[in-house]
Amino acid sequence: MVPQLPFPKIDISVKGLRCKRGERTVLDGVDLQAPSGTFVAVRGPNGAGKSTFLMCVAGLLPFSGTVSIGSQGWDEDEHPINEQMIFITHLNAIKPELTVYENLSFWADLGGGARDRIRPALEAAGVSRLRDVPAGAMSKGQQRRCSLARLLLADKPIWLLDEPTSALDKSGDIWIAGLISAQVRRGGVVIAATHRPIEPEADIAMVTLDLEAR
Amino acid sequence: MQALWALLIRDLKSASRAGGSLTTLIAFYLSLGVILPIAIGPDKPLLASLGPALIWTGVLLSSLLGLDRIFVADHDDGSLTAFRHTRLGLSAISFVKLIVHWLTTALPLIVLTPVMGVLFSIDLDTLFAVMLTLLLGTPAITALSLVAAALSVSLKRGAVIAPILVMPLAIPAVIFGVGAAKPVLGAGQAETALLFLSAMSLVFVAFAPFAAALALRVSQE
Amino acid sequence: MTDQGETISTNWFSQLAHPGFFMRWSAYLIWPLALISAVLFAVGLWFALFHSPADYQMGETVRIMYVHVPNAWLSQFCYGIMAVSAVGTLVWRHPMADVSMKAAAPLGAAFTAMALVSGALWGRPTWGTFWEWDGRMTSTLILFLIYLGLIALWRTFEDQLRAAKVVAVLTLVGAVNIPIIKFSVDWWNTLHQPSTFFRADGPKAPASIITPLLTMTLAFTVLFLLLHVLRMRTEVTKRKADRLEHLKIARQQKAS
Numbered sequence: 224m225v226p227q228l229p230f231p232k233i234d235i236s237v238k239g240l241r242c243k244r245g246e247r248t249v250l251d252g253v254d255l256q257a258p259s260g261t262f263v264a265v266r267g268p269n270g271a272g273k274s275t276f277l278m279c280v281a282g283l284l285p286f287s288g289t290v291s292i293g294s295q296g297w298d299e300d301e302h303p304i305n306e307q308m309i310f311i312t313h314l315n316a317i318k319p320e321l322t323v324y325e326n327l328s329f330w331a332d333l334g335g336g337a338r339d340r341i342r343p344a345l346e347a348a349g350v351s352r353l354r355d356v357p358a359g360a361m362s363k364g365q366q367r368r369c370s371l372a373r374l375l376l377a378d379k380p381i382w383l384l385d386e387p388t389s390a391l392d393k394s395g396d397i398w399i400a401g402l403i404s405a406q407v408r409r410g411g412v413v414i415a416a417t418h419r420p421i422e423p424e425a426d427i428a429m430v431t432l433d434l435e436a437r
Numbered sequence: 438m439q440a441l442w443a444l445l446i447r448d449l450k451s452a453s454r455a456g457g458s459l460t461t462l463i464a465f466y467l468s469l470g471v472i473l474p475i476a477i478g479p480d481k482p483l484l485a486s487l488g489p490a491l492i493w494t495g496v497l498l499s500s501l502l503g504l505d506r507i508f509v510a511d512h513d514d515g516s517l518t519a520f521r522h523t524r525l526g527l528s529a530i531s532f533v534k535l536i537v538h539w540l541t542t543a544l545p546l547i548v549l550t551p552v553m554g555v556l557f558s559i560d561l562d563t564l565f566a567v568m569l570t571l572l573l574g575t576p577a578i579t580a581l582s583l584v585a586a587a588l589s590v591s592l593k594r595g596a597v598i599a600p601i602l603v604m605p606l607a608i609p610a611v612i613f614g615v616g617a618a619k620p621v622l623g624a625g626q627a628e629t630a631l632l633f634l635s636a637m638s639l640v641f642v643a644f645a646p647f648a649a650a651l652a653l654r655v656s657q658e
Numbered sequence: 659m660t661d662q663g664e665t666i667s668t669n670w671f672s673q674l675a676h677p678g679f680f681m682r683w684s685a686y687l688i689w690p691l692a693l694i695s696a697v698l699f700a701v702g703l704w705f706a707l708f709h710s711p712a713d714y715q716m717g718e719t720v721r722i723m724y725v726h727v728p729n730a731w732l733s734q735f736c737y738g739i740m741a742v743s744a745v746g747t748l749v750w751r752h753p754m755a756d757v758s759m760k761a762a763a764p765l766g767a768a769f770t771a772m773a774l775v776s777g778a779l780w781g782r783p784t785w786g787t788f789w790e791w792d793g794r795m796t797s798t799l800i801l802f803l804i805y806l807g808l809i810a811l812w813r814t815f816e817d818q819l820r821a822a823k824v825v826a827v828l829t830l831v832g833a834v835n836i837p838i839i840k841f842s843v844d845w846w847n848t849l850h851q852p853s854t855f856f857r858a859d860g861p862k863a864p865a866s867i868i869t870p871l872l873t874m875t876l877a878f879t880v881l882f883l884l885l886h887v888l889r890m891r892t893e894v895t896k897r898k899a900d901r902l903e904h905l906k907i908a909r910q911q912k913a914s
Contacts, residue, residue: 244658285751310519312518313515316519318514321447321450328443333440333524584828584831588824602811606835612843616845652828656823658820
């Protein structure tokens with residue numbers, strides 16, 4: 224494996240976050256403190272705004288309130304896309320007609336990491352056998368693993384995960400929990416929106432953000 | 438630059454493997470080449486004089502066929518969101534999409550145009566003129582298609598609405614294209630039309646990626 | 659201008675344009691606008707029908723011009739309003755700019771349609787045909803298609819705020835294209851038929867034609883402003899009603 228150096232300190236803080244999507248106010252006054260080395264579990268029923276919260280932190284939506292990441296803070300409006308983070312949405316961003324390897328090397332070339340990490344990443348995800356299989360031929364769970372392998376290519380301190388465990392089996396859950404634990408131990412921050420609780424290792428600092436249905 | 442190249446290669450690979458769309462395009466274009474002469478009648482001089490106009494109309498209509506493909510797949514599988522955390526801006530991505538769409542739609546149509554030339558029985562000089570105007574003019578149409586595709590990316594009925602948005606805006610390209618291919622007032626007119634056509638393509642290709650990026654950003658909010 | 663002056667003026671503007679405040683001040687506009695428009699129409703029509711000369715070539719049908727020209731002007735004026743509103747939507751993200759744009763689009767389409775129909779009715783006795791591929795008529799027809807595209811795009815969206823931004827982008831793309839279209843159509847027109855028809859930049863028209871023409875143009879413009887304000891008020895009210903409806907549904911769901 225690639226040596227896992229600790230990340231420089233990077234804290235996330237969110238104050239009074241308010242976000243409208245179209246005509247609907249989805250988030251109204253959300254606060255979060257997540258210092259370096261924390262796992263944040265965002266929970267709440269459908270429509271509570273879990274994905275919207277992640278998109279605000281990812282800088283993809285205009286919002287009011289403050290989101291600050293590291294020493295950079297933004298008010299009132301969109302913040303520039305932060306190079307420190309990777310955002311895996313509930314969609315896999317995998318092209319079914321390309322092979323697993325082609326998909327991942329594409330994301331590596333786009334700035335998500337080096338190509339020599341692809342092999343270990345696929346091994347860790349448990350899909351290395353399927354390297355040259357078209358991604359569309361894999362099962363939903365295998366596709367999800369392939370998409371999550373992008374986390375290992377990128378080596379970014381902040382992970383934003385939207386329903387990472389969807390379509391995964393029990394061993395997949397355990398794999399994700401291990402990934403998150405390792406990332407947090409290196410001083411990274413992981414913010415994950417989940418239905419099914421993720422159980423990281425016991426010594427991991429964990430914050431729960433409960434969002435209410437509106 | 439390397440990232441742009443990677444995107445170009447990925448999209449071309451993906452287009453070549455997905456299959457079907459190229460066949461559809463060719464079939465549609467050739468069907469027009471059969472239906473129009475049948476509707477007009479087998480009057481060769483008439484067909485030959487209408488030829489350039491019919492070919493331009495055929496290319497415009499056929500190129501609208503796969504318009505929704507430009508962004509929809511990347512929107513639906515989450516790639517568009519993932520792009521936002523890479524080094525590439527949305528305008529650079531849109532520019533690559535423009536090139537890919539031109540290569541996979543306009544270029545095959547231009548390559549097929551000699552067949553249309555035979556069906557419309559136009560002479561060789563006119564055929565070359567038509568192909569030259571298509572080469573210079575289709576980038577403008579592709580640029581407009583790019584913007585329309587970006588505007589309708591989040592819509593379920595995007596494939597229906599986008600062509601309607603492109604057609605009125607593409608009229609100048611048709612005017613100058615046919616005007617250069619079939620000069621009624623002599624060579625001077627053809628030259629003027631070619632210049633206008635190239636200028637339009639250059640300007641549209643330069644601005645369309647920014648308009649498309651704006652539309653993509655806005656439709657994700 | 660000092661910085662302070664600018665902040666005051668933007669505050670003043672944003673206050674005027676706040677939806678609630680807009681509803682209050684615009685209510686005072688309706689009757690005056692309706693009255694002015696009615697008086698202008700009465701005066702303009704009287705001049706147009708009884709106090710302007712019949713054309714020595716076109717005869718009495720020249721009077722169609724007093725309807726055709728104002729509508730043709732409004733078809734472009736309305737697009738101008740939409741383009742300015744589109745900038746307001748994209749740059750200042752102002753909700754009233756969306757409302758103005760949405761209210762203007764069908765009006766623009768309607769006035770453009772009237773310009774086309776009056777042009778066709780005028781063309782029949784003058785040119786001997788309802789439709790002539792004349793430069794102005796062709797450009798106006800293309801403008802009508804652009805209006806239809808804008809309206810269709812707007813109606814495809816469910817979420818009105820998202821629609822506004824997307825339509826604003828298209829409106830601006832159209833605004834850039836309209837001069838190109840006009841230029842290309844004029845060029846095309848000179849190829850196929852050297853124009854010998856009526857031209858506005860022909861010999862100087864006498865005051866007996868100019869007076870009714872200007873009065874009618876003003877009358878139609880005031881009518882447009884009145885309809886625009888009315889439609890904007892309807893849209894604001896409709897959005898308020900939609901919001902209340904959503905709240906009601908949400909409350910019922912919570913209770914059950």
